[in-house]
Amino acid sequence: MESKVEILSKEMVKPSSPTPTHLRDFKISLLDEMVPPTYVPIILFYCAGTDGAQDFEVISNKLKFSLSKILNLYYPFCGRLKATSSSSVDCNDEGVLYIESKIPTNLSDTLKLSQSQIKELLLPFDPYDVPSTMDNYDRSMVNMAVQLSEFRCGGIALGVCLAHKLADAAATASFLNSWAEATRDIDNGGNGSIVEPPRMDASLIFPPRGIELAINELMVVGGSGGGAHDEKLVTKCFLFNATNLSSLKARFGDFNATGVEAITALIWRSAIQAAKAATAGGGESKTTLKPSLVCHAVDIRNRMVPSLPKTLFGNLCLYSFTDLVESDGIYGSEELDDLVEIVRNGIKEAIANYSGLLQGDGSLDELVEFFKEARSMFADNFVTCYGFTSWTRFGFYEVDFGWGKPSKVRHISHPLKNVVYLMPTRTGDEIEAWISMTEHEMVQFQRNPELLQYASLEF
Structure with missing residues (x-):
C-alpha cells in the first residue's frame, strides 16, 4: 500500500x-x-x-x-x-x-x-x-x-x-x-x-560541563560479527500479550520479576542465541562471539535518594549496566533466572551510585569519567551491548486533548543495532518490544521457540 x-x-x-x-x-x-x-x-x-x-x-x-x-x-x-x-x-x-x-x-x-x-x-x-x-x-x-x-x-x-x-x-x-x-x-x-x-x-x-558524550549511539556498535554500520539492520515488533506476560513473570517464581525485567532477560538470552546461530551459519568459530551486557535507560526522578521532582524538565535519565556475561554460558534453561537477577542488580547498583552523587558521596566528575570509560569500551568493540529503553510508565495513553485518549501510540525507533524499545498498549497490561538488529541475526531471533512461547511477531 x-x-x-x-x-x-x-x-x-x-x-x-x-x-x-x-x-x-x-x-x-x-x-x-x-x-x-x-x-x-x-x-x-x-x-x-x-x-x-x-x-x-x-x-x-x-x-x-x-x-x-x-x-x-x-x-x-x-x-x-x-x-x-x-x-x-x-x-x-x-x-x-x-x-x-x-x-x-x-x-x-x-x-x-x-x-x-x-x-x-x-x-x-x-x-x-x-x-x-x-x-x-x-x-x-x-x-x-x-x-x-x-x-x-x-x-x-x-x-x-x-x-x-x-x-x-x-x-x-x-x-x-x-x-x-x-x-x-x-x-x-x-x-x-x-x-x-x-x-x-x-x-x-547537574551543572553542564561543555561536553557531548552521546554514549547511547556508541554503546551498540559492538556485535557478534562486525560493526553495525557495515550490516543491514531490521526493526521488528514482538507483542507480549497480558496472558503471556503473566506466564513469563510467573516463570521466575518468588523472584517477582517485573514485566520489563522478565522481557529484558528473555530478549537478551534469545539475542545471544541468535548471534551464536548466525555466526555458526556463517562458518566462523563460536569463539569470535564477544561477552555481552545489557544497558537500561533509567528515569531517575523518583528513584534517587532524595527523590527529584517529577516535573523536573530535561533529561533525567541515566544508564545502568549489568555485569558482563560470556556468550558460551547461555545455553541451559536455568540461565534465564540468572539473567533476570543480573538485570535487576544492574539497575539497583546504578541507582545507588547515582544517589550518592546527589548526597555528596561522590563527584559529578566521577560520573563523567565513568561514561567516558564506558564510551571507550564500546568504541573499541570489546563487548556486545543490548540497549533497552522502557516507555511503559510515562502515560502517553493518557494524553486527551478533549476528543478522547489515543487509540494507539507509536515511537519511531532509532535505527541502531541491538536496541530495544518497550512500549505499552492501550490496555495497559501488554508490552510491545521494538527490536533492531542485523538482518541475519533477526532471522534466527524471530525463530527462537522460547521467545515465541511468550511473544508474537506483529510487524
Whole structure:
C-alpha cells in the first residue's frame, strides 16, 4: 500500500507572551549534554467518532491556541540552541514548527505500514537525519516540531518531535499531557492557567560541563560479527500479550520479576542465541562471539535518594549496566533466572551510585569519567551491548486533548543495532518490544521457540 502525505500548511507557533529577559539564556544540564543531538519522536493516533470528536480545522486551531499558551511555560522549545555553546539555549521566541497534512488512507491501514513509512508520512521530519528532510528549516533552528494529520476515515494523528537535548521520554509525556490539559481547558473557558509549571533548574543539580558524550549511539556498535554500520539492520515488533506476560513473570517464581525485567532477560538470552546461530551459519568459530551486557535507560526522578521532582524538565535519565556475561554460558534453561537477577542488580547498583552523587558521596566528575570509560569500551568493540529503553510508565495513553485518549501510540525507533524499545498498549497490561538488529541475526531471533512461547511477531 502506497500513501503520500499532502501538506496543507506550515507555520511557526510562538508563545503567547514574550519570554522574560532573565529566562532567555537557558542552561541545559550535564545529563542533557550526554544525549545525541537528535529528536524524541512520538505519534499519537485518535480514531474518528470518539467522544468530543470535532472538525479537523477546529481541532487544529485549538491545538495551536493552547500550544501558544503552554509554550510560555516550556519556553526552551521555542528557542534555539546557541551555535557558540552546546550547553545553552537562546530562548528567543522564534517558535515551534507546526504542519497540517492529509493522509489518503484510513488510520487502521496506516498502522500496518513499516516504521520508515510511518515516519515519512506522520512526522514533520526524520528525527534522526534532520538536515536532509527539513526543507527550508535548519536543524539548529528548531527545538520542537508538530505535524497534525487527518486520515481518510476522519481519524487524526499528532506527530511530535522534541529536541532530545531538552527532553527525555518522561519530559515529553509530561509536556504532552500539559498541552492536552490546556486544550481541554479551552472548552471550559480557561486559558491553560491550570497546568502545573515544569521545574526548569536541572542544571543546578547537574551543572553542564561543555561536553557531548552521546554514549547511547556508541554503546551498540559492538556485535557478534562486525560493526553495525557495515550490516543491514531490521526493526521488528514482538507483542507480549497480558496472558503471556503473566506466564513469563510467573516463570521466575518468588523472584517477582517485573514485566520489563522478565522481557529484558528473555530478549537478551534469545539475542545471544541468535548471534551464536548466525555466526555458526556463517562458518566462523563460536569463539569470535564477544561477552555481552545489557544497558537500561533509567528515569531517575523518583528513584534517587532524595527523590527529584517529577516535573523536573530535561533529561533525567541515566544508564545502568549489568555485569558482563560470556556468550558460551547461555545455553541451559536455568540461565534465564540468572539473567533476570543480573538485570535487576544492574539497575539497583546504578541507582545507588547515582544517589550518592546527589548526597555528596561522590563527584559529578566521577560520573563523567565513568561514561567516558564506558564510551571507550564500546568504541573499541570489546563487548556486545543490548540497549533497552522502557516507555511503559510515562502515560502517553493518557494524553486527551478533549476528543478522547489515543487509540494507539507509536515511537519511531532509532535505527541502531541491538536496541530495544518497550512500549505499552492501550490496555495497559501488554508490552510491545521494538527490536533492531542485523538482518541475519533477526532471522534466527524471530525463530527462537522460547521467545515465541511468550511473544508474537506483529510487524
